[in-house]
Amino acid sequence: xxxxxxxxxxxxxxxxxxxxxxxxxxxxxxxxxxxxxxxxxxxxxxxxxxxxxxxxxxxxxxxxxxxxxxxxxxxxxxxxxxxxxxxxxxxxxxxxxxxxxxxxxxxxxxxxxxxxxxxxxxxxxxxxxxxxxxxxxxxxxxxxxxxxxxxxxxxxxxxxxxxxxxxxxxxxxxxxxxxxxxxxxxxxxxxxxxxxxxxxxxxxxxxxxxxxxxxxxxxxxxxxxxxxxxxxxxxxxxxxxxxxxxxxxxxxxxxxxxxxxxxxxxxxxxxxxxxxxxxxxxxxxxxxxxxxxxxxxxxxxxxxxxxxxxxxxxxxxxxxxxxxxxxxxxxxxxxxxxxxxxxxxxxxxxxxxxxxxxxxxxxxxxxxxxxxxxxxxxxxxxxxxxxxxxxxxxxxxxxxxxxxxxxxxxxxxxxxxxx
Amino acid sequence: xxxxxxxxxxxxxxxxxxxxxxxxxxxxxxxxxxxxxxxxxxxxxxxxxxxxxxxxxxxxxxxxxxxxxxxxxxxxxxxxxxxxxxxxxxxxxxxxxxxxxxxxxxxxxxxxxxxxxxxxxxxxxxxxxxxxxxxxxxxxxxxxxxxxxxxx
Ligand SMILES: Cc1ncc(COP(=O)(O)O)c(C=O)c1O
Numbered sequence: 052x053x054x055x056x057x058x059x060x061x062x063x064x065x066x067x068x069x070x071x072x073x074x075x076x077x078x079x080x081x082x083x084x085x086x087x088x089x090x091x092x093x094x095x096x097x098x099x100x101x102x103x104x105x106x107x108x109x110x111x112x113x114x115x116x117x118x119x120x121x122x123x124x125x126x127x128x129x130x131x132x133x134x135x136x137x138x139x140x141x142x143x144x145x146x147x148x149x150x151x152x153x154x155x156x157x158x159x160x161x162x163x164x165x166x167x168x169x170x171x172x173x174x175x176x177x178x179x180x181x182x183x184x185x186x187x188x189x190x191x192x193x194x195x196x197x198x199x200x201x202x203x204x205x206x207x208x209x210x211x212x213x214x215x216x217x218x219x220x221x222x223x224x225x226x227x228x229x230x231x232x233x234x235x236x237x238x239x240x241x242x243x244x245x246x247x248x249x250x251x252x253x254x255x256x257x258x259x260x261x262x263x264x265x266x267x268x269x270x271x272x273x274x275x276x277x278x279x280x281x282x283x284x285x286x287x288x289x290x291x292x293x294x295x296x297x298x299x300x301x302x303x304x305x306x307x308x309x310x311x312x313x314x315x316x317x318x319x320x321x322x323x324x325x326x327x328x329x330x331x332x333x334x335x336x337x338x339x340x341x342x343x344x345x346x347x348x349x350x351x352x353x354x355x356x357x358x359x360x361x362x363x364x365x366x367x368x369x370x371x372x373x374x375x376x377x378x379x380x381x382x383x384x385x386x387x388x389x390x391x392x393x394x395x396x397x398x399x400x401x402x403x404x405x406x407x408x409x410x411x412x413x414x415x416x417x418x419x420x421x422x423x424x425x426x427x428x429x430x431x432x433x434x435x436x437x438x439x440x441x442x443x444x445x446x447x448x449x450x451x452x453x454x455x456x457x458x459x460x461x462x463x464x465x466x467x468x469x470x
Numbered sequence: 471x472x473x474x475x476x477x478x479x480x481x482x483x484x485x486x487x488x489x490x491x492x493x494x495x496x497x498x499x500x501x502x503x504x505x506x507x508x509x510x511x512x513x514x515x516x517x518x519x520x521x522x523x524x525x526x527x528x529x530x531x532x533x534x535x536x537x538x539x540x541x542x543x544x545x546x547x548x549x550x551x552x553x554x555x556x557x558x559x560x561x562x563x564x565x566x567x568x569x570x571x572x573x574x575x576x577x578x579x580x581x582x583x584x585x586x587x588x589x590x591x592x593x594x595x596x597x598x599x600x601x602x603x604x605x606x607x608x609x610x611x612x613x614x615x616x617x618x619x620x621x622x
Contacts, residue, residue: 084472405488406537407512407534407535407536407537407540408536409536409538409597409600410479410536410537410538413475413478413594413596413597414475417472417474417475425509425511426511430511433511439511439512439513439534440511440512468479468484469484469487469488469537
């Protein structure tokens with residue numbers, strides 16, 4: 052089969068020029084062990100374009116000040132940039148209002164916020180919370196902690212051998228006892244894109260709120276929270292070509308309004324006396340303390356960067372790459388792809404017979420290739436597939452067909468040594 | 471293959487990875503421990519039969535792991551059979567110094583015999599845990615500690 056990946060393709064009347072895109076990312080010129088870096092660990096974190104780096108530096112170079120509390124010029128400029136980043140995020144996921152966009156440290160903190168605040172207030176003994184087998188530890192542990200505290204039960208939707216949620220099993224699990232559903236939109240270990248629309252619809256027919264872990268989805272799939280009708284959604288800036296240490300919690304305003312604050316401190320109050328405190332309005336109620344101001348501005352810039360290329364164009368291109376890579380590795384002896392769902396983001400997890408993923412990782416590193424090896428923070432999922440770990444190549448908007456070829460040559464060498 | 475890689479994956483290591491020695495369970499061990507590497511999810515079980523004189527009569531392992539950890543466990547079991555507990559502890563210390571670079575650039579690897587093949591691990595700090603998991607687990611088994619050995 053001949054699968055085409057054009058370096059400069061015309062999609063939706065816009066040119067996807069991967070060479071030009073690569074030149075936006077200074078790090079891609081790096082050499083590793085004397086070889087050209089081939090960065091295929093985008094599901095762990097993505098590289099940052101100069102546009103994002105510059106915007107972040109600009110804040111520190113030109114208008115560094117604290118926000119929401121100064122009358123001086125720098126503080127006003129910083130506040131304006133910070134708040135306009137919030138509007139960029141709001142428009143990016145099509146939220147109803149900017150008060151539904153809360154800045155957090157990342158996906159992990161967003162999920163913990165909901166489990167702590169919404170969960171502690173609403174989950175009672177005997178209640179049930181539903182997640183799936185393919186969750187990242189960050190969408191397992193907060194719910195486990197909540198369940199332990201409240202004597203509630205965690206129910207897990209099983210998956211099939213392709214790595215897809217078995218919807219009929221979800222239908223069987225959900226009941227009057229279910230009080231919350233939290234599932235991953237796209238799996239970091241398998242690449243599976245879950246039928247979130249259907250999952251939400253079913254939960255809503257029982258009046259159960261649904262949270263989506265969109266950490267791996269935001270940079271591949273156009274998200275419209277109103278159309279999806281999800282109640283909460285979480286993602287991280289660093290997987291979207293933005294900085295680390297910043298992320299988003301989206302929540303419907305009627306839920307957020309009824310939730311107690313997650314942390315207490317500055318910015319989240321409107322009035323404090325030693326007798327009592329009145330909380331600030333949304334979204335500030337959930338943003339105690341000085342946030343990662345540069346991070347928020349950088350995240351806004353990253354979204355602008357991605358939107359300028361167009362998420363549909365990126366998805367189209369990455370899908371071609373995934374197909375090309377899937378096809379290329381299929382010829383390798385003893386290679387088994389873990390995660391063969393019909394709908395996938397550009398994640399290629401695999402297991403080489405008789406070669407442990409750690410050995411694969413060390414060998415590829417010497418070819419300049421960065422991939423992730425291990426359990427990918429999804430140990431229960433590894434158990435489901437009866438393997439301790441996988442090797443995972445994950446593709447971003449700047450990867451090329453030639454880089455896939457370098458990967459395949461590296462894997463071929465490994466098979467020669469261990470064969 | 472690059473020089474550093476070749477030093478890490480020596481023929482002896484590849485061979486022990488492919489056909490590990492003493493890769494079996496012992497039905498009634500006098501000493502036993504489980505080891506676990508949280509970084510990669512690998513696990514190893516070490517079985518020993520230590521007689522009344524404190525001599526290791528039999529030693530074996532089971533589990534899953536990378537080439538480095540499997541070869542390390544395999545070589546360890548081959549070397550420790552017939553040794554006393556004290557001798558085993560001494561070899562462990564030397565081995566640990568070897569892979570963590572404490573022996574310096576010119577390690578006195580003569581006393582280490584075959585274990586010298588693990589000298590290359592020093593260049594790969596991320597892989598030191600792989601090489602030492604079996605050893606930590608063996609020490610735990612000798613002390614018959616109930617908790618799991620965790621390479622952290
Ligand atoms: C699916 C998924 N959920 C959650 C997370 C956690 O994201 P963060 O570490 O940025 O909080 C990740 C990151 O690895 C992920 O891939």
